[in-house]
Amino acid sequence: MQESTNQVMNWANDNKMVVNPKKTKDLWISFSQSSPEPPPIQTDGIEIERVNSFKLLGVWVQNDLKWNTHVCKITKRANKLLFLLRECRKSFLPPEIGLLTYTSKIRPILEYASPVWGGIPKYLEVEIERVQQRSLRILGLEKDTLPTLKERRDKATCNELKRIVEVPNNQCNRFLSGKKNHTYELRRTRDSTPRQLSKTHRHIWGGIPKYLEVEIERVQQRSLRILGLEKDTLPTLKERRDKATCNELKRIVEVPNNPCNRFLSGKKNHTYELRRTRDSTPRQLSKTHRHSTSFIPRACRLTNS
16 A cells, blocks of 8 residues: 555656645555554655545545444534524425425435435434434424435436446446346256145145134134124135135136246146055955954855855
């Protein structure tokens, strides 16, 4: 890093430019807690200050590439301007004037360069949304008067990405890759005929366990009890689920071009027989006196005698 800094200083001197060491900051980005800290960087014998966060073109960048500092700074700055909305309310101005004040003076602060930092965690989104909700509450408006800031950030990000893609010579296109068609298949092709995976009691009752079915049935029974009706006034929810499943399966089978048909297979006629064909006539398994008198039916014994 010191060699690169010296090259920058030489280039500045050749072009008759002066680098201000006081305005130059050293930001070391690392995600490891045990990484050794590099030696300080100097320019013209002056050590450059090393910081954990730095404001670059209006956006605060941290050494761990998180956006906590940026969100904290913009929310603090926006909250200081809420007095403008209070003055509009005290002056009995129309709500449209206060809304225009918010959308022109406060909201741009919360949305500046949002495509850069728009992918923030949920807890940071809540902090930003609170500023807009507080503003609308001061003006006496409902929360849904304006679209949420998250929706606006997502829309701005999509528009920015679309603008980058539409310009072939845009420098950001090198960070985007086209659609890739892979020749491998991760899923194995197998017979997808619906079959019982196990013979336990849980699978006999259907797709969900028995205790979940009871929870669902309790809602209907409670509803009928509130109305003063008997439990058998309506068919059970399990019967309706089974009927809906059968109707859906029938609808899929009746349409040959339905994509779901590839998960079903027709009836298979096997050429082998698992059960041996045998003569079912009662026969004597042994010639002992016990079997001749007890195992053979009485009618057969009388016939032989």
